[in-house]
Amino acid sequence: MYQAPRGTVDILPEEQVYWRYVEQKAAAICSLYGYERIDTPTFENTKLFARGIGDGTDIVEKEMYSFKDKGDNDITLRPEGTASICRAYIEHGMANLPQPVKLYYLTSIFRYERPQAGRLREHHQFGYEAIGDADPVVDTEVIEMAWRFFQSLGLEKLSLLINSIGCKECRPNYLETLRKYYQRHSDNLCKDCRTRLERNTLRLLDCKQSNCRQFVNNAPKSIDYLCEDCGQHFNLLQKYLDKICLPYSVNHKLVRGLDYYTRTVFEIQPELEGGQSTIGGGGRYDNLISELEGKPTPAVGFATGIERIILNLKREGIAAPALYEPSVFIASMGDNARETAVKLSSDLRNAGIGVVQSTGTKSLKAQLRQANNLQMQYAVIIGDEEVASQTVILKDMAGNSQENLPVDCLIDKLKG
RNA sequence: GUGGGUGUGGCCUAGUGGUUAAGGCGUCAGGUUGUGGCCCUGAAGAUCGAGGGUUCAAAUCCCUCCACUCACCCCA
Incomplete structure (x- = not known):
């Protein structure tokens, strides 16, 4: 892999x-x-x-x-x-x-x-x-x-x-003073510090070894130089x-x-x-x-x-704000309804409303389960009856209510 | 670069030599006609990090590698 x-x-x-x-x-x-x-x-x-x-x-x-x-x-x-x-x-x-x-x-x-x-x-x-x-x-x-x-x-x-x-x-003057100070203690320094003494004098001050720390505390301070x-x-x-x-x-x-x-x-x-x-x-x-x-x-x-x-x-347990508000899921049953759903999804998005469209052949139950898992705010349900009457069912997922309304009113309803 | 710990389905965990590796979460599907969440049932999903070795037999023991992790080094 x-x-x-x-x-x-x-x-x-x-x-x-x-x-x-x-x-x-x-x-x-x-x-x-x-x-x-x-x-x-x-x-x-x-x-x-x-x-x-x-x-x-x-x-x-x-x-x-x-x-x-x-x-x-x-x-x-x-x-x-x-x-x-x-x-x-x-x-x-x-x-x-x-x-x-x-x-x-x-x-x-x-x-x-x-x-x-x-x-x-x-x-x-x-x-x-x-x-x-x-x-x-x-x-x-x-x-x-x-x-x-x-x-x-x-x-x-x-x-x-x-x-x-x-x-x-x-700085050169300070580094020289620091080097001299550490040279006096070089026998008691850790391995790393001995190489620092040659190569990177300033970093001597950064050593975390307990043995070296005692020297750090008494070391000359840059601000005094x-x-x-x-x-x-x-x-x-x-x-x-x-x-x-x-x-x-x-x-x-x-x-x-x-x-x-x-x-x-x-x-x-x-x-x-x-x-x-x-x-x-x-x-x-x-x-x-x-x-x-x-x-x-x-x-x-x-x-x-x-x-x-x-x-x-x-x-610190700080939560970042969510990136988007889940909005509308469109569920459909049957070929005619699917066609209507494709068009409706396109129209809603064109109006700036976020849509997740159901795909494949799933039962209504499975489609709503998906809407639920995606934490959608609304589900729009379209079946043969709705196609025939040019309506849709708009279901509020959080509350437990739904209403039947003309498809032409859906955008206004969602925006209002 | 040095030293220690760890590695089991997507995630968390059980299993420390012996029949088809167990469970939870999650996913998917069902629980009669077109309605999610709770509950119930079922399914899919793992060559037990990879490769080699020991053994009649390895997730389990050994070696190597890889990755993660902790400390060092250093840095953000």
């Missing part, structure tokens, strides 16, 4: 309510904050991601779906959203538009990882980017928007963590967040897995434990556009995983 490739899933009809719900709330919040939708290709030149995300990151090193196409081009299925958006910003000269340019996307993401709950090889992200403005007001907006988005979905048990990891000027500009930026951000009463906590252990982040980083996490913790995250990436050969352009963005949102909606 064929099955979907590992780490991929079919999103079945009964799941679709959640997807439509999330997509609709995403579009609504974007409209409210002045973001426009952009769709970029599913694949890009491999270099774009290698340059953008960072060669040393896990994503680039071992998680990309990369291949050569028939023209010998190095191609990669999009492993995150931001790099493509920046490419499009540069390619289409969006620097000439009023800044910041605000874009959002809703798209699938591919990473070759070991699947588990809330983690797939193909998953979907909703993300948005504000490109071309370094003002911490923009950071504030981006964070508030994420928070309100989750609120609008009904998710409540969330917490917001923020941190600043500095910029080109001040910020340059004047970065410090000012972070102070203003907190001031603005306070002003709009967003509950956040500064977490000096918060670092993000992609190399392009500068200054502000933030994550939103469910308070309920279990599964993958982060539901959404983002931050500022002031060097990415220039790294991708655009003019130096500051930017800040956010992304969230739809599957994880839905996981949390279910966990």
